[in-house]
Amino acid sequence: MRGRRPVRVVALVSLGHLTNHLIVMVVPPLVVTWVEDFAIDYTAIGVIMAVTAITSAVSVVPVGILTDRVPARHVLIAGLCVLSLSVIGLGFAQSYVELLVWAAFMGLGNTVFHPCGYTILSAGVPKQWLGRAFSVHTFAGYAGFALTPAFIGLSVLYWDWRSALIAMGLAGLAVAATMTLNRDILVDGRGTDSGDRDRRRERRTILLTLPVQMCFAFFFLTTIAYWGFDSFLPASLFEHHGIPETLGTFALTVFFGFSAVGILIGGVIADRTTRHDLTATGGFVIAATCIFLVGDVAGGTATIFVLIAIAGLGAGVVTPSRDLIVRRVTPPSETGKVFAFMTLGMDAGTFIAPPLFGILMDGGHVVWLFRLAAIMLICSVLTVTATQHIHRHRGVPA
Secondary structure (H helix, E strand, C coil): CHHHHHHHHHHHHHHHHHHHHHHHCCHHHHHHHHHHHHHCHHHHHHHHHHHHHHHHHHHHHHHHHCCCCCCCCHHHHHHHHHHHHHHHHHHHHCCHHHHHHHHHHHHHHCCHHHHHHHHHHHHHHHHHHHHHHHHHHHHHHHHHHHHHHHHHHHHHHHHCHHHHHHHHHHHHHHHHHHHHHHHHHHCCCCCCCCCCCHHHHHCCCHHHHHHHHHHHHHHHHHEEEEEEHCCHHHHHHHHHHHHHHHHHHHHHHHHHHHHHCCCCCHHHHHHEEEECHHHHHHHHHHHHHHHHHHHHHCCCCCHHHHHHHHHHHHHHHHHHHHHHHHHCCCCCHHHHHHHHHHHHHHHEEEEEEHHHHHHHHCCCHHHHHHHHHHHHHHHHHHHHEEEEEHHHHHHHCC
16 A cells, blocks of 8 residues: 555546546536527526536435445446536537436536545555545645636637537546556455444444534535635625625635645645644634634725635645544445535535525625624534544544
């Protein structure tokens, strides 16, 4: 597991994660284009994105269970193929119904990357490097999010959006082929933790245990905070601070960019401490404070952007520790199922946040968008400390 092998494992799994995020972000940059080309309205576009999210939410836990029953690399490669074919299908779509069908397949393909990726990394990377491995994996996903709007935007201006989607799908199939050729390094530790009858019984109910439920709440609350804050950030900065929407959109780039930097820093920190709860608490307190101040300070644009940058940095630092906290409460043979359950928590948060924060915007309570996001992050800190307390009570090392 040492030497070059962990580097290859991390690089290959992270490349898959980047490809996943690159593809699942194709709809937002094409909203205006599709409204014109398919003669549909913005609500119809919203339904396309909802179909992807619903399919992902319904399938992710069964996919996680499957990941614990068959080699994770098989599920990962199959999911990447489905995802790649779905974006090629979108490139060839000639009707709104076809868009909906391929969007549903995109949601299905999207389900494999967290349960499979974390399972393979947990088994293929030495423990002392795992925090950095998780941070590179997450950083690659953020890179995919950042690349998609630029690629689609340039394609719409200088090329053809259909050809761009087909090219992305072919690139995804090429990554799947690369994984197939290197499948021997994508191990998942199967058979290394058989356990006795009581332990096997406990694993059948692992999702119902209090530590896993606390981690689910952690993902759920943080997703509500970030989806509410991110989704309406340009509009809220315009309404509350008078910052033009074009400049407010750049605030998202600042937040995600500094989050990506924070993820890499957090990976190093996570490997040098066992108190991941303290890292998560510190990062979220910083992020929550800055998000709260964005709504309550009367400073200029530069001040607002500095606060957003610090919030992104604090949020990013938490991510590797967050993943290690989940891994600590998870038996090795159940990694896929538990991380799939965490993804379900994120899906649930994405269902709730946009309408909830939209109501605040429509009601003229813009300042409460920032306050509620900060409150959700502070509440998530409580789930981290609760998990730590449970471990101490049970005599499990932090």
